[in-house]
Amino acid sequence: MTATLVTQGLAGGYGHRTLFDSLDLTVAPGDVLGVVGANGAGKSTLLRLLAGRDAPQAGAVTLSPPDAFVGWLPQEHERVVGETVAEYVARRTGCAEATRAMDAAAAALGDPSLLAGSGVDPADAYSSALDRWLASGAADLEERLPVVLAELGLDLGGARPEQALMTSLSGGQAARVGLAALLLSRFDIVLLDEPTNDLDLDGLERLEAVVRGLRGGVVVISHDREFLARCVTRVLELDLAQGTNRVFGGGYDAYLEEREVARRHQREKYDEFAEKKADLVSRARNQREWSSQGVRNAMRKAPDNDKIRRKASSESSEKQAQKVRQMESRIARLEEVEEPRKEWQLQLTIGSAPRSGSVVSTLSSAVFRQGSFALGPVSLQVNAGERIGITGPNGAGKSTLLRALLGHQLPDEGTASLGASVHIGEIDQARALLAGSHPLATAFEALVPDMASGEVRTLLAKFGLKADHVNRPVDELSPGERTRAGLALLQARGVNLLVLDEPTNHLDLPAIEQLEQALESYDGTLVLVTHDRRMLATVRTDRRWHVEAGQVSEL
Structure with missing residues (x-):
């Protein structure tokens, strides 16, 4: 099934803090969207919203068709104790969830009271669950899994996937099993969070081939610049410092060039605005000083009965005051340009010790x-x-x-x-x-x-x-x-x-x-x-x- 994911005015964050807002996005079949931004910018939060795991602070996420199969493959820093390789793959591919839903629907088909009051017809529920179960690939997952693991060169030490525990694998082996889950999945839209972690060069090349070969849309968070350059068709930047988000067309390297040009233009635009405003403010200040000085001089020098001179001085001061008002009006009419905020940077230096022996x-x-x-x-x-x-x-x-x-x-x-x-x-x-x-x-x-x-x-x-x-x-x-x-x-x-x-x-x-x-x-x-x-x-x-x-x- 081909599917499209659309967000409109999407805002996400946690508690009372908003990390991004007003995000409009379309992910169509064949799109590979790379999401970049500093840690804490809301990249993983975005994937949770797209997967339907969390509710947005504002806006909406829609799928076409509504029953499209969305796969969310988050980072998992800790492995589940007691989970086997087969159970892990079934969970990550969505097959385990689809199987549970079908079993529940089958039970309700035999005992309609389980759905009493829900307004759902047990036959319709079972038909829908069966369609999702078949679409997930759960029917033949057990046969496909050993073949894919062998293709990836993953040696489980003679144990079958149903026996080998994820906690017994090295980081590299676990990363290969994660890659196997992606290969075995049949999602319409795939959401990947740092899929390159712990993969070696061969694993990276296999991952790139998989991502480029997916017919459905892909949204991927990654810190691997070469992976991004080889795979993504567009880049979404979540800019925490500026509080903005923007989609850049083209690949990752094109994004880097376009971003640099955009930042330079924004800085130049602000510098031009700041210089012009400072000039007008300075001129207005001088006009006010001249006007005040003129009034004081006129009051000091003019005799009380010299009405003509007092009138001329008054008119001159009024002209100066008018110039001040005109200058202030020009300042008010300036189109405000917000100063680009400086991004937080990791200012790293490595402490040095006296030289070691040769x-x-x-x-x-x-x-x-x-x-x-x-x-x-x-x-x-x-x-x-x-x-x-x-x-x-x-x-x-x-x-x-x-x-x-x-x-x-x-x-x-x-x-x-x-x-x-x-x-x-x-x-x-x-x-x-x-x-x-x-x-x-x-x-x-x-x-x-x-x-x-x-x-x-x-x-x-x-x-x-x-x-x-x-x-x-x-x-x-x-x-x-x-x-x-x-x-x-x-x-x-x-x-x-x-x-x-x-x-x-x-x-x-x-x-x-x-x-x-x-x-x-x-x-x-x-x-x-x-x-x-x-x-x-x-x-x-x-x-x-x-x-x-x-x-x-x-x-």
């Missing part, structure tokens, strides 16, 4: 085992000042390699050593350095004991973490907020070995660009693991390692 880390014929997986034997040396980029598929051993280089995991064979005077700054995939039930401020202060409490709160505020964040338990923060806290820690501590494992996960686009700028000016040793293709192209590296099947090769 050799930062060494692995010699080292083997590291993790369950049935083994990395190595590997022999590597990281020298001071080197900038190393690491790539490889999920499950290849990249995170194991980082633990080995940092001395977090001892080798089962061979040797590993960390150099002298090495001060490590690290952001791992799990953002585990800041975790637990303590408030963020307390946890942060424990890691930087030399900083006063006020200094800690000021620093966190610069990273967009204010009073309502610093007093919350760390585990209750979003992954994006924990990532920003980790970046703040890098600024507070002096480091000469910086290790970043998928640092762009959960960061918004402005923060990613700020991080890239900070890395450009950082002069210590850098080890960067990322699947963000634009970051790999932007950040300067002088060595590139590729990890696959437990082996490390230099490119």
Whole structure:
């Protein structure tokens, strides 16, 4: 079924706060709409409204036809305990919900009293539920699932999808199962929230092929610039700083160019208005001063009986006052141009420590085992000042390699050593350095004991973490907020070995660009693991390692 989604005057937010309003949008078959904006601009809120999960503050969302099958695939930071791979896929594809609805309709067909008072005919309810169940693909999902998982190269260790628990999978494996759910879905309109998180390069290419191949409309939130450039046909920008929203035609790169031109023109328009208004205000002020001075001079110099001179002076003062009124009228008639508000920016610098020894880390014929997986034997040396980029598929051993280089995991064979005077700054995939039930401020202060409490709160505020964040338990923060806290820690501590494992996960686009700028000016040793293709192209590296099947090769 082809379907179209339309919003009219849509407003969304939470509590008494409105994040966006007056949003008019049409998503037709074949559209791929990318939604961009800073964290907190309302991107995920918008998807919830489009999915019908929340009620808008104003406006409406309509579907044509009204029974179109809309699939909402939100970010899921925590996996459901006890949920199997098959149950996860059934839930994400809408098959589980469609099955429950059909079972309930079938029960009502056998016992009409279950629908008593509803005004719904049990036969009509069952027919509608059956149509939705068939449209969802639930009828043959069990047969299609193993085929798709095999195509994605997902090894469940011999367990069937009905047995394997989602909590037993690595982040990369879970991301592949999420991709499988998208491949298996039969939605008329798809709403995707950060679908690229935790996918490796192969997974990203598969996702791009799926999104480009969908016949229905797609609305996608993503921080992956290359994914956006390859997939989206239009871009919706939710501008929190300006309180505006705008749809840009063309792809992502065209949006960047058009946005830059629009912002420059808006700034130029405001500067022209401000300059003209300041000139008129200055001239009006001078006219008032001249008029006042003229009256005082006339009163002082003119004799009491010199009526002619007094009259002439009065007329001159009236003319000056008239000029003032004309100038004020011109000011009032100026078309007001609102000053563009400055966006909040992540002003990141990376604290530096004294230079380490010439050799930062060494692995010699080292083997590291993790369950049935083994990395190595590997022999590597990281020298001071080197900038190393690491790539490889999920499950290849990249995170194991980082633990080995940092001395977090001892080798089962061979040797590993960390150099002298090495001060490590690290952001791992799990953002585990800041975790637990303590408030963020307390946890942060424990890691930087030399900083006063006020200094800690000021620093966190610069990273967009204010009073309502610093007093919350760390585990209750979003992954994006924990990532920003980790970046703040890098600024507070002096480091000469910086290790970043998928640092762009959960960061918004402005923060990613700020991080890239900070890395450009950082002069210590850098080890960067990322699947963000634009970051790999932007950040300067002088060595590139590729990890696959437990082996490390230099490119």
